[in-house]
Amino acid sequence: MTGYRGLVRALLIGTVATSVAAAQAPALPAAPAGAPQDSGALRVQVQGTLSEAQKNDPKLEEMTKTVASELRCPVCQGLSIQDSPSELSQQMRTVVKEQLASGKSEQEVKDYFISKYGEWILLEPQPHGFNLLIYALPVLLVLGGAGFIVLLVKRWTAAPVAIAASGDATRTNDEIPE
Amino acid sequence: MIRLLASNAILVGLVISVLGAILLPVAVNRGRRDWMMLGYAAVYTNFVLVTVATLALVWGLASHDFSISYVAQVGSRATPTFYGIISLWGALEGSIVFWAWVLGMYAAAVVWFNRKREGNLVPYAATTLLLVVLFFHILLVGPANPFHLVSPVPFDGPGPNPLLQNHILMAVHPPLLYLGYVGLTVPFAFAMGAMLSGEVASDDWIRLTRRWTIVAWGFLTAAIIAGMWWSYEVLGWGGYWAWDPVENASFIPWLTATAYLHSVMVQERRGMLKLWNLNLMVGTFVLTILGTFLTRSGIISSVHAFTQGTIGYYFLGFIAVVLLATLIMVAGNSDKLGSTGTLDSALSRDALFLMNNLFLTVFMFTVLIGTLFPLVAELVRGVKVSVGEPFFNRMSIPLMVGLLFLMGVGPALPWKRSTWPELRAKLIPGVILGLLLGAFGIWAGARNPYSILAFTFAGFAAAVNIGEFVSGANARVRAHGELWPVALSRLISGNRRRYGGYLSHLGIVLVAVGVSASATFRTEREATLQPGETITLAGKTLRLKGVWGREEKQRSVIGATMELLEGTKVVGVVEPRMNYYPTSAQPVPTPEVRTTWSGDIYLNLMAFKQDGSTATVKVIWEPLIPWIWFGGLVICLGAIVGVLPARKRVSAEADADGATVAAAGSAS
Numbered sequence: 001m002t003g004y005r006g007l008v009r010a011l012l013i014g015t016v017a018t019s020v021a022a023a024q025a026p027a028l029p030a031a032p033a034g035a036p037q038d039s040g041a042l043r044v045q046v047q048g049t050l051s052e053a054q055k056n057d058p059k060l061e062e063m064t065k066t067v068a069s070e071l072r073c074p075v076c077q078g079l080s081i082q083d084s085p086s087e088l089s090q091q092m093r094t095v096v097k098e099q100l101a102s103g104k105s106e107q108e109v110k111d112y113f114i115s116k117y118g119e120w121i122l123l124e125p126q127p128h129g130f131n132l133l134i135y136a137l138p139v140l141l142v143l144g145g146a147g148f149i150v151l152l153v154k155r156w157t158a159a160p161v162a163i164a165a166s167g168d169a170t171r172t173n174d175e176i177p178e
Numbered sequence: 179m180i181r182l183l184a185s186n187a188i189l190v191g192l193v194i195s196v197l198g199a200i201l202l203p204v205a206v207n208r209g210r211r212d213w214m215m216l217g218y219a220a221v222y223t224n225f226v227l228v229t230v231a232t233l234a235l236v237w238g239l240a241s242h243d244f245s246i247s248y249v250a251q252v253g254s255r256a257t258p259t260f261y262g263i264i265s266l267w268g269a270l271e272g273s274i275v276f277w278a279w280v281l282g283m284y285a286a287a288v289v290w291f292n293r294k295r296e297g298n299l300v301p302y303a304a305t306t307l308l309l310v311v312l313f314f315h316i317l318l319v320g321p322a323n324p325f326h327l328v329s330p331v332p333f334d335g336p337g338p339n340p341l342l343q344n345h346i347l348m349a350v351h352p353p354l355l356y357l358g359y360v361g362l363t364v365p366f367a368f369a370m371g372a373m374l375s376g377e378v379a380s381d382d383w384i385r386l387t388r389r390w391t392i393v394a395w396g397f398l399t400a401a402i403i404a405g406m407w408w409s410y411e412v413l414g415w416g417g418y419w420a421w422d423p424v425e426n427a428s429f430i431p432w433l434t435a436t437a438y439l440h441s442v443m444v445q446e447r448r449g450m451l452k453l454w455n456l457n458l459m460v461g462t463f464v465l466t467i468l469g470t471f472l473t474r475s476g477i478i479s480s481v482h483a484f485t486q487g488t489i490g491y492y493f494l495g496f497i498a499v500v501l502l503a504t505l506i507m508v509a510g511n512s513d514k515l516g517s518t519g520t521l522d523s524a525l526s527r528d529a530l531f532l533m534n535n536l537f538l539t540v541f542m543f544t545v546l547i548g549t550l551f552p553l554v555a556e557l558v559r560g561v562k563v564s565v566g567e568p569f570f571n572r573m574s575i576p577l578m579v580g581l582l583f584l585m586g587v588g589p590a591l592p593w594k595r596s597t598w599p600e601l602r603a604k605l606i607p608g609v610i611l612g613l614l615l616g617a618f619g620i621w622a623g624a625r626n627p628y629s630i631l632a633f634t635f636a637g638f639a640a641a642v643n644i645g646e647f648v649s650g651a652n653a654r655v656r657a658h659g660e661l662w663p664v665a666l667s668r669l670i671s672g673n674r675r676r677y678g679g680y681l682s683h684l685g686i687v688l689v690a691v692g693v694s695a696s697a698t699f700r701t702e703r704e705a706t707l708q709p710g711e712t713i714t715l716a717g718k719t720l721r722l723k724g725v726w727g728r729e730e731k732q733r734s735v736i737g738a739t740m741e742l743l744e745g746t747k748v749v750g751v752v753e754p755r756m757n758y759y760p761t762s763a764q765p766v767p768t769p770e771v772r773t774t775w776s777g778d779i780y781l782n783l784m785a786f787k788q789d790g791s792t793a794t795v796k797v798i799w800e801p802l803i804p805w806i807w808f809g810g811l812v813i814c815l816g817a818i819v820g821v822l823p824a825r826k827r828v829s830a831e832a833d834a835d836g837a838t839v840a841a842a843g844s845a846s
Contacts, residue, residue: 077420078420078421078567079415121564123564123565124564125564125565131555134551142540156450157524
């Protein structure tokens with residue numbers, strides 16, 4: 001049984017085996033009951049196939065950044081794996097880079113993560129089908145609202161007669177505070 | 179003992195708010211001024227009672243009284259007393275208590291400042307406030323009761339969420355947020371009062387409400403900025419806004435409240451948009467409740483989480499009641515809500531306010547549907563989707579850039595109508611500064627069109643808004659031969675709301691520049707270092723001195739000591755840390771931020787070897803980030819200028835536009 005801090009450290013560093021951590025961790029209290037445990041089920045498999053040249057390739061890094069910004073960190077509050085400092089995100093970023101280096105397209109990498117986690121892993125819904133709604137509605141609202149305003153302004157500036165006809169003009173003058 | 183006192187205080191408060199809410203309308207109907215005073219007394223008494231309950235809970239937290247369920251839930255003997263006390267707002271029940279207290283305070287203040295006012299507006303507004311108070315009392319005796327007895331009394335508790343005890347800003351952000359959020363109940367109550375009393379046709383109530391709205395808006399703005407700062411200082415990713423549902427919930431009502439602060443001026447001057455303004459007021463209030471519902475019911479993370487607690491149904495029921503009541507009352511007052519004025523020209527400030535409201539409303543709607551969409555998709559398609567930063571940035575950046583542009587055009591346009599030569603004179607400095615700043619952005623490496631536009635419009639808006647101060651003061655200097663600073667200060671005090679507004683605009687410009695610069699020019703680098711090795715970014719070199727560990731009472735801390743080098747000379751020491759709390763498997767990052775005039779060096783400890791032989795650090799160069807915090811301060815200063823009482827002799831003065839500056843001068 002590892003102390004929770006040892007566990008956390010092992011988890012954090014990734015390279016250190018749990019037993020090593022246990023051996024080196026100072027005497028620490030055991031994990032309290034109900035403390036969150038290793039989120040192992042969410043783990044991804046880092047292959048370790050990146051060459052030194054690939055690790056420092058700026059173009060690959062740029063592509064990785066683009067894809068990583070669109071994938072959600074599974075253990076955070078809505079951060080992308082590009083932004084999240086969590087260990088899982090760092091691993092996922094490496095996986096993204098490895099897959100891109102192996103010749104997969106950005107969409108194929110995203111598809112891989114969708115197959116693993118579901119559509120939820122994308123920080124932005126894919127623009128087709130039902131999802132189109134959230135892209136279309138704001139645009140329609142801007143256009144419709146702008147059209148409405150143009151009509152209103154035209155009516156309000158051009159037709160004091162029309163408003164007088166509706167009976168409102170009678171209260172006009174004494175009630176506008178200046 | 180304390181526990182019983184507090185729960186009884188809540189119970190009595192509930193009864194009293196019911197009695198008051200019945201008594202006040204009856205008093206109005208019978209024309210009994212004395213009964214009305216009794217109704218007001220109910221508002222004061224309620225405030226005393228919720229104060230007792232709140233203090234009792236604070237005392238319970240400070241004295242580790244684990245027989246109180248809330249203390250048993252969030253308290254811990256190891257937590258420093260200060261963080262123990264502020265966990266008052268660390269979980270659901272405590273935050274509802276705090277909400278009820280702030281609401282009680284606002285209600286008492288509203289009634290106190292207007293107690294002598296004739297007419298039926300204030301008693302009806304007080305009735306509305308008491309009904310909202312009642313809702314929160316119902317929550318407190320029902321699903322959010324913090325005062326259950328825990329038996330047997332546990333010896334210790336788990337302590338607050340680690341994220342809430344890791345930074346001092348957690349003592350600042352939530353109270354500001356509640357002061358803002360809850361304060362928006364006041365304009366809502368006045369709107370209801372105006373419709374109930376039939377005073378909605380006169381604009382008197384709008385003037386009464388205005389200052390309260392600015393106060394609440396100022397607090398909400400400060401809260402949002404403080405929340406961004408907290409996120410930046412604590413979460414370790416170097417950003418300040420992730421479009422998280424909790425953040426969105428605070429931002430959505432801010433957008434409608436901002437829209438209201440602008441469109442209300444059209445109503446005051448023109449007698450137009452009355453129904454629209456009522457909608458904005460009620461809408462803003464409903465959005466604060468909806469935001470609380472979304473973030474507190476757990477429904478956003480999953481529709482299934484919703485069923486775990488019943489509090490969500492209370493919120494939904496309350497929202498339904500508010501909307502229904504509004505609908506009925508608007509229908510009953512429809513003859514009084516028509517426009518009584520007209521516009522003179524499409525090229526006027528009035529017309530531009532319509533565009534401002536369109537942009538702010540669409541912005542609100544976009545954030546709202548983005549926040550709600552995961553829920554809708556799960557219900558409709560049965561699939562979980564995420565709506566995060568890429569979506570919100572894509573949709574909102576054009577709106578932000580558009581608003582920045584309007585913020586520059588609006589103040590340049592006079593009320594009523596404008597001529598091109600007039601307008602040109604006001605716009606030329608703006609266009610020059612805008613182009614300069616845009617060109618500077620391109621020179622500095624900005625390639626994204628929105629980013630370049632943001633710099634351009636920020637410069638434009640800055641020059642136009644500053645121009646309003648300069649030209650106004652110049653006019654006074656010419657008219658009265660005053661010294662320039664005297665002229666400026668008299669100009670501002672002659673029309674506080676207007677110049678407070680311009681000051682807030684300048685704050686927004688600062689925020690906009692900080693946001694675009696940090697988004698555009700941010701660079702980062704991550705490296706695993708051994709002691710003695712260095713990492714260099716944006717011309718700053720940092721050297722790892724060592725990794726250390728320390729046990730504290732409530733947590734253990736791992737830190738890396740890094741030296742900031744200039745050449746070979748050590749000019750500073752930075753210590754990013756990771757804090758391990760017993761309740762959390764994930765460490766809480768504690769980045770260290772070094773602020774310089776041009777930006778922040780943001781240093782986060784990512785990982786370390788057990789034996790201290792290496793540390794992995796991430797260095798982020800964050801250009802102009804401090805401008806955001808400073809800009810927030812300026813926005814709030816604008817709000818303060820806007821609410822300070824005007825000097826008596828000039829208070830009746832109309833908006834000092836152009837020629838009337840002279841008149842304002844002679845009156846003072």
